[in-house]
Amino acid sequence: MKAPRNYNDAANELKHISAMVQRxxxxxxxxxxxxxxxxxARPxxxxxxxxxxxxxxxxxxxxARLLLARLATLEARSERRGHRA
Structure with missing residues (x-):
């Protein structure tokens, strides 16, 4: 994936990622x-x-840092359940 070209592209990308992390x-x-x-389905x-x-x-x-922290929490839960995220 190419890096976003401008603020709006980056904001839209993070919005999409945030929705998926929430799901x-x-x-x-x-x-x-x-x-x-x-x-x-993998963090x-x-x-x-x-x-x-x-x-x-x-x-x-x-x-972005907040999303990375939420993903780290998901990965930790996965490992506790014996899965590889």
Missing amino acids: LEQLVKRDCLDWQGTIV AYWRARIEANAELPPALQPQ
Whole structure:
């Protein structure tokens, strides 16, 4: 994936990632997530999408850090349940 060209592109990308992380959190809460299902069910996929946008505008960097922390929590839950996220 190419890095966003401008603030709006970056903001839209983070909004999309945030929605997907929220969905993963809901599935984990209900114990309905197949960690080995599709690639988009893996926190590592979303982490890579965020990290691919290393040149985020400064105003969006706190949001990216928060998303990375939420993904780390999902990964930790996965490991506690004996799955590889």
